[in-house]
Amino acid sequence: MDTIQMSHSVDAEFIRQVEQESGQNVSLCYQCGNCTAGCPYTEFYDIPVSQIMRGLQxxxxxxxxxxxxxxxxxxxxSCTTRCPNNIDVARIMDIxxxxxxxxxxxxxxxxxxxxxxxxxxxxxHGRVFEMGLMTxxxxxxxxxxxDMDLSVKVLPKRKLAMTPHNIVGKKSIAKIFERYNREGGE
Incomplete structure (x- = not known):
């Protein structure tokens, strides 16, 4: 198991930024391990969720x-639901x-x-166009x-539209992307 080297300099600005953006107090995590125990993807992770929280601390x-x-x-x-201190761990992962x-x-x-x-x-399109997304x-x-095996099952049932369907309110969606770009998004 990889050990966190506390002798390395702690990036306090990083902790502050994650806490500010997530609205969570990471110091409340006392490493009970419930987040890792409940995570359905733990076996695929290189760092378990509880150790991500410790690394963040x-x-x-x-x-x-x-x-x-x-x-x-x-x-x-699952991690958020299982946290005894009501830390929104999933939100932290997103951040x-x-x-x-x-x-x-x-x-x-x-x-x-x-x-x-x-x-x-x-x-x-204002919504996901699945065929375009897959392409x-x-x-x-x-x-x-x-997923070619799935297309053989789905296409005859007409579950995938061959052309995109634009939505009412597409301009509102465009404003969300504009705001994201203005606020430093990619």
Missing amino acids: AGQRDKLMSCRSIWLCATCE LRHMARKAGKTPEKEVKTFCDAFLDSVRH KYMTRTGRFLT
């Missing part, structure tokens, strides 16, 4: 920004992922590619046969 910015775990988190909120994205640290490239394709779809993802990753 220790101000280990570089370690957390470079870990795979924050990108693999499905934000299912860490957002910060890593802004810092250009994306060890899980395919997850980032999927997120980018998803947001592009919403930006252009863009496959083109960007080269994974052309991904």
